[in-house]
Amino acid sequence: MDLISFEFLLFFIVLFLIYYFPLKNNTRTQNGLLLLGSYFFYGYANIKLLPLLIGATLLFYYLGIAINGVKSEKKSSLLTTVGVLLGVGILLYFKYLNFFIDSFADLLKFLGLNVQMHTLSILLPIGISFFTFRLISYVIEIHRSKMEPRKDFVAFATYIAFFPTILSGPIDRPNTFMPQLHKKRAFDYALAVDGCRQILWGMFKKLVMADNLAVYTDQVWGNIQGSSASTLLMAAIFYSFQLYTDFSGYSDMAIGTGKLLGFRITNNFNYPFFATNVADFWRRWHISLTSWLTDYVFMPLNIKFRNWGNGGIILAIIINMVLVGMWHGANWTFAVFGLYNGLLFVPLILSGSFFKKKKQKVNPYGLPSFIDLMKMAGTFMLITIGLVIFRAKNIEEAMNYFYRIFSSPLISMPVFVGMGRVLSTVILLSIFILIEWFVREKQYAIANIELKFKRPARWALYAFLIFLIGMYMRTVETPFIYFQF
Amino acid sequence: MKKFITSIAAFLALIIVFYPVTLFVWGICISSGLRPNLNYPIGISGHQYSRLKEVKNIHSVDILFVGPSLAYRGFDPRIFEANGITSFNLGSSNQTPVQTKVLLKRYLRQINPKLIIYEVEPETFSVDGVESSLDIMANDKNDLNSIRMAVELNHIKVYNTLIYSLIRDALSLNSSFNEPMIKGEDKYVAGGFVEKEIRFYKKVSCPSKTWDFNENQLIAFKEVVNLIKHHGSELILVNAPITPSLYRSYMNSSIFDHLMSDNSKYYNFNEILPLNDSLHFYDAFHLNQNGVKLFDSKLIELLKENQALFIERLTTVEQH
Numbered sequence: 001m002d003l004i005s006f007e008f009l010l011f012f013i014v015l016f017l018i019y020y021f022p023l024k025n026n027t028r029t030q031n032g033l034l035l036l037g038s039y040f041f042y043g044y045a046n047i048k049l050l051p052l053l054i055g056a057t058l059l060f061y062y063l064g065i066a067i068n069g070v071k072s073e074k075k076s077s078l079l080t081t082v083g084v085l086l087g088v089g090i091l092l093y094f095k096y097l098n099f100f101i102d103s104f105a106d107l108l109k110f111l112g113l114n115v116q117m118h119t120l121s122i123l124l125p126i127g128i129s130f131f132t133f134r135l136i137s138y139v140i141e142i143h144r145s146k147m148e149p150r151k152d153f154v155a156f157a158t159y160i161a162f163f164p165t166i167l168s169g170p171i172d173r174p175n176t177f178m179p180q181l182h183k184k185r186a187f188d189y190a191l192a193v194d195g196c197r198q199i200l201w202g203m204f205k206k207l208v209m210a211d212n213l214a215v216y217t218d219q220v221w222g223n224i225q226g227s228s229a230s231t232l233l234m235a236a237i238f239y240s241f242q243l244y245t246d247f248s249g250y251s252d253m254a255i256g257t258g259k260l261l262g263f264r265i266t267n268n269f270n271y272p273f274f275a276t277n278v279a280d281f282w283r284r285w286h287i288s289l290t291s292w293l294t295d296y297v298f299m300p301l302n303i304k305f306r307n308w309g310n311g312g313i314i315l316a317i318i319i320n321m322v323l324v325g326m327w328h329g330a331n332w333t334f335a336v337f338g339l340y341n342g343l344l345f346v347p348l349i350l351s352g353s354f355f356k357k358k359k360q361k362v363n364p365y366g367l368p369s370f371i372d373l374m375k376m377a378g379t380f381m382l383i384t385i386g387l388v389i390f391r392a393k394n395i396e397e398a399m400n401y402f403y404r405i406f407s408s409p410l411i412s413m414p415v416f417v418g419m420g421r422v423l424s425t426v427i428l429l430s431i432f433i434l435i436e437w438f439v440r441e442k443q444y445a446i447a448n449i450e451l452k453f454k455r456p457a458r459w460a461l462y463a464f465l466i467f468l469i470g471m472y473m474r475t476v477e478t479p480f481i482y483f484q485f
Numbered sequence: 486m487k488k489f490i491t492s493i494a495a496f497l498a499l500i501i502v503f504y505p506v507t508l509f510v511w512g513i514c515i516s517s518g519l520r521p522n523l524n525y526p527i528g529i530s531g532h533q534y535s536r537l538k539e540v541k542n543i544h545s546v547d548i549l550f551v552g553p554s555l556a557y558r559g560f561d562p563r564i565f566e567a568n569g570i571t572s573f574n575l576g577s578s579n580q581t582p583v584q585t586k587v588l589l590k591r592y593l594r595q596i597n598p599k600l601i602i603y604e605v606e607p608e609t610f611s612v613d614g615v616e617s618s619l620d621i622m623a624n625d626k627n628d629l630n631s632i633r634m635a636v637e638l639n640h641i642k643v644y645n646t647l648i649y650s651l652i653r654d655a656l657s658l659n660s661s662f663n664e665p666m667i668k669g670e671d672k673y674v675a676g677g678f679v680e681k682e683i684r685f686y687k688k689v690s691c692p693s694k695t696w697d698f699n700e701n702q703l704i705a706f707k708e709v710v711n712l713i714k715h716h717g718s719e720l721i722l723v724n725a726p727i728t729p730s731l732y733r734s735y736m737n738s739s740i741f742d743h744l745m746s747d748n749s750k751y752y753n754f755n756e757i758l759p760l761n762d763s764l765h766f767y768d769a770f771h772l773n774q775n776g777v778k779l780f781d782s783k784l785i786e787l788l789k790e791n792q793a794l795f796i797e798r799l800t801t802v803e804q805h
Binding site: 020187189192193420421423424427459460462463464466467470471472473475 | 486
């Protein structure tokens with residue numbers, strides 16, 4: 001079920017009314033309703049996927065109790081390792097097995113051995129990368145004694161399957177999300193209004209920005225050979241914004257939906273294209289994933305390699321970034337995307353600026369200083385190069401894309417089919433970037449506007465956003481990019 | 486919670502006013518290229534405005550033609566008039582069954598034709614019908630049928646254009662609009678026909694194509710057939726000729742022929758009338774005036790041969 005669909009609207013209204021009317025004084029039954037709703041939401045796409053989710057949830061529920069129950073640190077570590085391996089194993093089997101079989105066959109072929117290998121017919125469960133990461137973090141947090149295991153299975157299962165976030169995140173941590181499941185959740189007017197606002201902004205990002213940019217990126221990626229260098233460059237820039245507005249749009253809608261139900265979900269983006277270096281970018285992009293990997297992969301590796309100086313940090317970062325890339329899917333493009341981003345950290349680590357966080361300077365007009373602007377543009381272009389690899393079907397296609405950019409003159413007018421619509425998209429994109437710059441301290445662009453504007457002005461703004469959605473939304477259904485991960 | 490629900494209701498009420506007003510201002514002030522989901526093609530193609538203005542004065546004709554551009558560029562009322570048959574052409578650009586239904590609901594009773602010749606083109610059964618609905622909304626006064634059509638198509642562009650059109654209708658903003666009778670190579674001929682200056686088509690190769698029919702269009706087509714039967718007019722379905730090279734590229738024409746002949750008397754002129762790509766067409770789809778003469782003469786001949794209801798009456802009147 002898509003978050004932007006009539007079915008979801010109907011589903012949510014029914015759930016919302018039951019949640020706050022008959023069940024308003026009973027947290028446990030509210031959780032039960034959320035769990036039922038989440039399983040319905042998840043099974044709506046394909047009921048066959050539900051047993052895996054329920055089975056994995058049950059397994060990790062008992063594993064959590066077992067880890068807490070054992071007295072010796074050794075046994076606890078062993079059980080945690082089993083949990084991590086199980087989580088990773090589920091992910092490897094469903095998402096990566098065929099990729100490994102193919103790659104192994106390719107390797108043997110490269111070595112001159114002709115072995116017949118067959119891939120398996122495996123159904124990829126949607127949202128698997130998101131819920132397995134939640135399961136893994138649950139057992140690790142218990143092992144680290146940062147939380148107690150939950151006796152209440154319904155609450156635990158609700159955390160794993162929470163419908164706004166199961167398909168595309170954010171990946172909430174158990175110790176921030178689960179306590180909310182045990183608190184009384186009476187209707188909070190301010191939080192609900194904030195949720196509606198965030199959903200509206202997310203819809204604007206997705207329907208107006210991302211979907212319109214998709215028209216041109218799809219067009220160019222479908223005809224790399226026939227596109228000029230400037231068109232390819234422009235399409236690469238468009239894709240960076242498309243991916244950002246698509247994914248952050250979904251995150252806003254998920255967080256907003258959570259707020260309507262009384263939950264505060266982890267923020268996933270913090271204006272990443274205003275980052276002044278690559279490290280800064282990765283602290284702002286897909287925050288729930290990068291912080292998860294920082295805590296559970298980078299930090300332990302960094303400690304392990306601490307005697308190796310900068311070399312240890314570089315190695316830990318590169319492993320971490322390759323995993324960030326590979327998390328997206330079973331394709332060498334994602335591994336190379338991760339490796340490329342990892343290598344971009346090297347100059348920062350060697351110059352010592354990796355751990356430094358600098359506050360951005362602004363001129364009297366509130367705009368970035370020239371130096372910061374150049375740094376932002378440079379970081380954006382480095383990230384855009386990586387996203388070309390990310391978007392490509394395979395390494396050859398990515399290489400071809402770069403080759404086409406650099407093999408013909410760049411100074412020419414980009415050409416897209418439907419140039420009239422490009423103009424409105426570019427105008428909207430420019431306004432969007434400016435707005436994001438001026439509100440960059442907020443969780444999302446129109447957050448807390450009640451502090452600055454009176455109700456008539458606020459409502460006029462919401463109504464205008466709805467009008468812009470109606471006027472500029474793409475009329476061809478375009479699924480969220482991160483659904484495939 | 487009560488405050489929240491009240492606020493939502495009040496906001497929805499605001500939207501109901503705000504959206505149309507902003508849409509109207511946007512439509513007036515912003516150029517069409519910068520408003521992708523609002524298209525108001527008044528007087529843009531096929532002399533639709535003139536045709537829909539003229540139709541309001543038409544009462545009781547022998548034949549009413551409906552269908553896409555192949556209808557208003559293919560059935561010349563002057564040729565029928567010369568054979569003693571009165572007619573009016575209510576074709577519109579890319580008219581799909583959804584639009585045919587609207588136009589018939591609006592004008593069938595007033596025109597009260599004895600025979601309806603419905604030009605059926607596989608392409609109009611395969612598209613969603615969004616663009617052609619905008620053509621009708623912009624060039625005619627809108628009524629309940631327009632609203633029904635918008636709901637049926639359920640497309641944001643249609644809703645936006647409908648709202649915009651209704652406001653323009655209410656403010657009578659089109660009252661001073663005048664469409665020139667000659668636009669480029671097109672000349673509007675009284676009776677709904679559009680004559681193109683004589684030109685000849687240069688043949689190009691056409692990739693093969695298989696039609697995938699749209700379920701909504703098939704339902705609307707059934708409704709059109711029932712509407713005509715219910716009114717008591719005779720119905721003949723006609724597939725007007727297109728260039729033989731293009732026709733040959735359609736892979737499932739026989740399925741379409743079966744579909745049509747199951748519903749009424751049906752003539753596929755691509756099979757009946759041998760025409761030449763270059764001599765009788767000005768583009769891949771449309772007949773030039775030489776082709777129109779041949780096509781219409783053949784159609785009249787077939788009508789007489791098959792003694793269509795009104796022809797029978799006409800012949801009787803002539804004999805008396």
